[in-house]
Amino acid sequence: MSQTASSHDVLTTDVVIVGAGPVGLFAVFECGMLKMRCHVVDALDMVGGQCTALYPEKPIYDIPAHPSIEAADLIDRLAEQAAPFAPTYHLGQQVEKLTRQDSGRWLVETSIGTKIDAQAVIIAAGSGAFGPNRPPLDGLEAYEGKSVFYMVRRRQDFAGKKVVIAGGGDSAVDWALSLADVAERVYVVHRRPKFRAAPESVARMDALVRDGRIEMVVPYQLSGLDGENGQLTAVRVATLDGEEKALPADALLAFFGLSMNLGPIADWGLDLERSHISVAQPGCATNVPGVFAIGDIATYPGKLKLILCGFAEAAQAAHSIRPLVYPGEALHFEYSTSKGVPGAA
Known part of the structure; x- marks a missing residue:
């Protein structure tokens, strides 16, 4: 070269x-x-x-x-x-x-x-x-690069971890498929049940959901982060009606384009x-x-x-x-x- x-x-x-x-x-x-x-x-x-x-x-x-x-x-x-x-x-x-x-x-x-x-x-x-579109979450900066990421450089970095993936496009679906093989738990958070990803990939993700290897969190969107010193312990999500719940998490992958x-x-x-x-x-x-x-x-x-x-x-x-x-x-x-x-x- x-x-x-x-x-x-x-x-x-x-x-x-x-x-x-x-x-x-x-x-x-x-x-x-x-x-x-x-x-x-x-x-x-x-x-x-x-x-x-x-x-x-x-x-x-x-x-x-x-x-x-x-x-x-x-x-x-x-x-x-x-x-x-x-x-x-x-x-x-x-x-x-x-x-x-x-x-x-x-x-x-x-x-x-x-x-x-x-x-x-x-x-x-x-x-x-x-540059990534960042979710509007309070205190986000403290977690970025430590337990909140907008890209995956090494899949093994998430081995054995509880991972929350937020987004509805190809990146979210593709990484859910990939990390399901190595992570302890994978949650996919999306505001609606329809995904903007390749139909075959969505079908494969649905199959993993049925097998219990991916948990679908729909219709929810991100609402907050829990943790300290840059390390997440949970990701809070909410419906449009305000119903909230916390997902235990070691890492958040936010794929919003x-x-x-x-x-x-x-x-x-x-x-x-x-x-x-x-x-x-x-x-x-x-x-x-x-x-x-x-x-x-x-x-x-x-x-x-x-x-x-x-x-x-x-x-x-x-x-x-x-x-x-x-x-x-x-x-x-x-x-x-x-x-x-x-x-x-």
């Missing part, structure tokens, strides 16, 4: 990819298959985006040919897939400025002074700068829709010529926020960019099964 040091010299490449999450990494592969060089910029000091920073051990179930794969393993495989094309990674820095040059190419400038000249830019920034902040991206003249970048399909082009957006940050009619759709968007963007890098040169498209991987041993 290649990474440049801070430099005030202008570097040159074909494509700059903003975001080193799974979709950004796959864009390196797709561009490489079309013989385009990539530099990748990410504010984190590691590749993988949310998969690495928030839930490296979270199982992902909708990757073709992988009935289940942990997020960190998926990132390792994607980085390995991109490696033959020798991408240059600029980690621990944020793209702050995007300037159209007289040549029509883009000058990308980062927070530590790195400057990159590129024909095109792919924004694969996921949810942008992200992420707050989204586009940061400098919001100042680049892009068409935005509710903190997402509007793109045209097919091709994932933004309203700014030479700038494309893929993955969770991109939106268009019929958009599905699935990782596999982000992978397809990476391929679409790469094919849209190739005529900019190789103007007038016809592409004789071949499947990877017949052409192999260019430059790979």
